[in-house]
Amino acid sequence: MTEIPESFSLAEALQAADQTRCLEIGAGVIGAAPRVFRQQFGQRPAIIVADLNTFPAAGQAVAEAFRAAGHPMLEPFLFRVPDLHAEHSHVEELESVLRPHSAIAVAVGSGTINDMTKLASHRLERPYLCVATAASMDGYTAYGASITFEGSKQTFFCPAPAAVVADLDVIRAAPGLMNSWGYADLLAKVPAGADWMLADALGLDPIDRRAWAMVQSRLRDFVADPAGIRDRSPATTSRLIEGLMLGGFAMQASKSTRVASGAEHLFSHLWDMQHHTHNGAAPSHGFKVGIGTLASTALHERLLASPLEQLDVEACCAAWPSLDAWLARAREWLGAGNLLGVATREFSAKYPTAAQLREQLLRIKAHWPDLRERLRAQLLPLDALRRMLREAGAPVDPEEIGIDRRRLRQAFWQASLIRNRFVVLDLAVRTGSLDACMDHIFGPDGLWPIRE
Ligand SMILES: [Zn+2]
Incomplete structure (x- = not known):
């Protein structure tokens, strides 16, 4: 080797x-x-x-x-x-x-x-x-x-x-803010890496160590000076382009976008597929991914606060809907158009049977104390991410890209359906905790309170 x-x-x-x-x-x-x-x-x-x-x-x-x-x-x-x-x-x-x-x-x-x-x-x-x-x-x-x-x-x-x-x-x-778009796309590789750790821990998508090293090993350094992006600092811009090029090479070497894209990108893809525009134009890829980065990290943080080592696996399996029931929900959440076709194909491909779900959840339960520490080390705290995005000139609230909070809340469920790729959304869905996590994220003490 x-x-x-x-x-x-x-x-x-x-x-x-x-x-x-x-x-x-x-x-x-x-x-x-x-x-x-x-x-x-x-x-x-x-x-x-x-x-x-x-x-x-x-x-x-x-x-x-x-x-x-x-x-x-x-x-x-x-x-x-x-x-x-x-x-x-x-x-x-x-x-x-x-x-x-x-x-x-x-x-x-x-x-x-x-x-x-x-x-x-x-x-x-x-x-x-x-x-x-x-x-x-x-x-x-x-x-x-x-x-x-x-x-x-x-x-x-x-x-x-x-x-x-x-x-x-x-x-x-x-x-304008084009380099800030790229900064947000680079920062996204922090939660994307955490998503890959989850998929790896479940044995669903083993980490390709070479591609991982290309993207992750110097990522903290590449994103360390957000104000320098806005100020067009030569050294910072150089690090930004280096990080972005390394991400591209990693995708080229592994022939997969997994290394650079997790749940945060699914939010952006969802809004692309919904033809979302704000002030007459589609928001940039980077800025949509930036909001997705905060959404994904908020969910990771809720799960990190959960004692999954005590998970009631049998209760989760008993409550697990059939594929037909999931596809009926997909129709309700996504309408009957193109998106439903995408979800039917992609979600069916990743849908676990109750037996497969039991095996996955037992694995998560057994590995959680160790996995939680590794995820904590990988992720950047939500308040740090918000500050970094803000300093780089990127949006930190969904309204800034024309997405209201109720729509963002719905997007968590929708995004979980549109791609055959295991991400943090799937962990929350399979452990039956997505709604409870969102009650907190969109609650009075959460990241994006929804006021009645
Ligand atoms: Zn991207």
Whole structure:
């Protein structure tokens, strides 16, 4: 068995990744884009893909660098839609632009441009280069693209970019709160790690130690200076992008999002599937995940306060509803549309029979004293998380992203149904304690009191 390092540098993570071969991070590295391109793709022509914001922010400088290097380059392709989203129709448009020639795309942008270029290039069997313009999410170095198709956001499997160039000067100048979005997406890996510990303890999803080390070993350090995110501190922004890239490499290496995504992401996915908007636009992925991080941690804290070592396993099993009863509840909570179809597929796949439930709960009961200590060591306290998110400029109350508290309370149940992945929500559901936990979280002394 090969030794797994306790922590990973970016260079080591890059070695472990099998799709991305080069990552350049630093102030002013945008000028290195033509060299990186040539190393990967030789003399093949390049075509910049950008939008009306990212072209002036960085695309222009990339184009000038290619011209100065004398590298063949086609006319840049710009998405001219003012409020660009990762829609499948745009991917098809990009494919039709790329198809007539053999140029390699240089995606200049953040999540939207990168994901659309990733999928379009993959469908044309071409690699691509990514020039990151914001530390807004962890998807640059991840495999897979998140694209809205037939009205719902879906993950399309496609390889990560062959190379990524992340110029810290460009990223520090990213518009508005984009880097705060990325900060919240990075902070989410704290409760996501705790969720993985639970699934591992139940034998449902064993921890991949290499992917774990990439994401978790230096996470505390990466999130330690939230005010520096808002103030665009060079050192803090550098740590943020490093943490996000490591998350992407871990997903690339493990071919799963488990390492970077737990219950907190389910809240965000739920609101995506419900097409939630606030003030006319969908809140950012990071800010939805930030509220999910607080919600997930609040639930973890309630369970940590519960004496699960004394759990009445037989009573839990006797009260466990049949799958049909669960699916009837799902219809009541999610309506009869697309979401019900998702829940029927995903929840049925993770539904334990009473015998399986008994085995899981006996395991939790036996391991709880030790597991509780490990979870405590993994999690950050709720008040610290709130302060950190606030200092980074991120929302800490659901109303700030247009979700009222009653809707958030309902989201705990809804989110537990939409993905075949064991997270803290499932522990609360299977131990029959979710409602009691929420009575506290939304009660007078809880995180988000609901006033009558
Ligand atoms: Zn995320």
